[in-house]
Amino acid sequence: MDTKAFQDYYPDVLSYCYGCGRLNEHGLQIKSYWDGEESVCRFTPKPHHIAVPGYVYGGLIASLIDCHGTGTAAAAAYRAESREMDSEPPLRFLTASLKVEYLKPTPLGVPLEVRGKVKEVKGRKVVVEITVSAKGVQCARGEIVAVQVPENLIPK
Secondary structure (H helix, E strand, C coil), rough: CCCCCCCHHHHHHHCCCCCCCCCCCCCCCCCEEECEEEEEEEEEECCHCCCCCCCCHHHHHHHHHHHHHHHCCCCCCCHHHHCCCCCCCCCCEEEEEEEEEECCCCEEECEEEEEEHHHHHHCCEEEEEEEECCCCCEEEEEEEEEEEECHHCCCC
């Protein structure tokens, strides 16, 4: 696995997202990495991420799928262009579509593993399939369609 997360390459002006922004002190600050051809993120829900006692609320699961998916989309776009992730102009992605299927209740307080597989890279669009597992058991799966932010919308 790489030692620097995808999100660590985002320019400061693009690092405030609640899910993945390293500069959002109240956010989740997830970190995603390549693990071969898949991307991986590990995140341990805190007690306040509760739905019912002992289980994670679904919005957190959707946020993990969403932000891990857009990070994976950015990394995949850089790979497709044979570019380093710190090269200019920055490639940043936003969610165009998010599908989440909740398969089993997700336990609270244990590390979750979020894995992404790039399904398609086509122009400014990247499709990523994602799974969320706890203790080796798949709890949720999803798919994100991510679109590249136009350069003129990236603050300078």
